[in-house]
Amino acid sequence: MAMTKSDKIWMNGDWVAWDDAKIHVLSHVAHYGSSVFEGIRCYATRNGPAIFRLDDHIKRLFNSAKIYRMEIPFDREQLTKACVDAVAINALEECYIRPLVYRGYAHVGVNPIGTPIDVAIAAYPWGKYLGEDALTKGVAVKVGSWARIAPNTLPSLSKAGGNYLNSQLLKLEAIEDGYAEAIALDVNGYVSEGSGENLFAVVNGEILTPPSHASILLGITRDTVFTLAQDLGIKVREAILPREILYIADELFFSGTAVEVTPVTSVDRIKVGNGERGPVTRAIQDAFFAAVRGESADRHGWLAHVPRRAKAAVGAAAR
Numbered sequence: 001m002a003m004t005k006s007d008k009i010w011m012n013g014d015w016v017a018w019d020d021a022k023i024h025v026l027s028h029v030a031h032y033g034s035s036v037f038e039g040i041r042c043y044a045t046r047n048g049p050a051i052f053r054l055d056d057h058i059k060r061l062f063n064s065a066k067i068y069r070m071e072i073p074f075d076r077e078q079l080t081k082a083c084v085d086a087v088a089i090n091a092l093e094e095c096y097i098r099p100l101v102y103r104g105y106a107h108v109g110v111n112p113i114g115t116p117i118d119v120a121i122a123a124y125p126w127g128k129y130l131g132e133d134a135l136t137k138g139v140a141v142k143v144g145s146w147a148r149i150a151p152n153t154l155p156s157l158s159k160a161g162g163n164y165l166n167s168q169l170l171k172l173e174a175i176e177d178g179y180a181e182a183i184a185l186d187v188n189g190y191v192s193e194g195s196g197e198n199l200f201a202v203v204n205g206e207i208l209t210p211p212s213h214a215s216i217l218l219g220i221t222r223d224t225v226f227t228l229a230q231d232l233g234i235k236v237r238e239a240i241l242p243r244e245i246l247y248i249a250d251e252l253f254f255s256g257t258a259v260e261v262t263p264v265t266s267v268d269r270i271k272v273g274n275g276e277r278g279p280v281t282r283a284i285q286d287a288f289f290a291a292v293r294g295e296s297a298d299r300h301g302w303l304a305h306v307p308r309r310a311k312a313a314v315g316a317a318a319r
Helices: 027-032 054-067 076-089 162-178 222-232 279-292 310-319
Strands: 008-011 012-017 035-037 041-047 050-054 095-103 118-126 139-143 179-184 191-192 198-201 206-209 234-236 251-256 260-267 303-305
Touching: 008 076, 027 095, 027 162, 035 054, 050 076, 050 279, 054 076, 054 095, 076 118, 076 179, 139 162, 162 179, 162 279, 191 198, 198 222, 206 222, 222 234, 222 251, 222 260, 222 279, 251 279, 260 279
Parallel strands: 139 179, 139 260, 206 234
Antiparallel strands: 008 012, 008 118, 035 095, 041 050, 041 095, 050 303, 095 118, 179 191, 198 206, 198 251, 251 260
């Protein structure tokens, strides 16, 4: 599916035309996957565009870089502002924001010492990750044949580009076999996560999700689900989940910035519950979209509003 271009991309402090936002072919990142990144959504609200949990995403970006000993040459405030400005300068109401920190061009070799740390931030329109009907009708998934990365091999708590080679294998296999998505098991054979999503199971009215040591990324939408469930009076906790719980759970749903909150209605062609979006999933969805669209009180300080006045100011600066 072709991307919808926006006008400008922020690169190392400068605004660059979309088609001119390029790197050298011998950049370290292109050969060794040496990047960390974030996926952030901005939603249209009655008070204009608002970026969901921007501070938390930027914090995780810096943590990911720290794990890989990448010293970001900008501070959190600068990158936070650049994300807001990326929405404003491109006159976007709803969009996806992609901050990327990567090792650039200096030399070719596994040793990254001496390569520059470059930063880019793009904002562009992007629809529903698993299709427009996925939020209501759910998706069919399979248990992938590729396990999630084992402990002490690659750090799953870092949202690093190289980690997503594993995700690509899972996703490609799922699509080839006729599914929308895959669920990965960890090295011990327990449920981990999707190729790019966290997973929740509803069992006897309680929400369960794999813990951090199941080789998952600690998702920001995952954390949001915890908070929303508690607000709704629904018990939620981490638990080691055997594969078979996927078949006998009352409900399953994915969470993630891209996928938002999406029900899973079958696993390996076995129907989950009654094969439809369940009541707990729907309650979490309703609370989630009310929060991101500013339809409920922002009690947790999750929304970073893009000032309308910033559009003209930033646009003028870019010209």
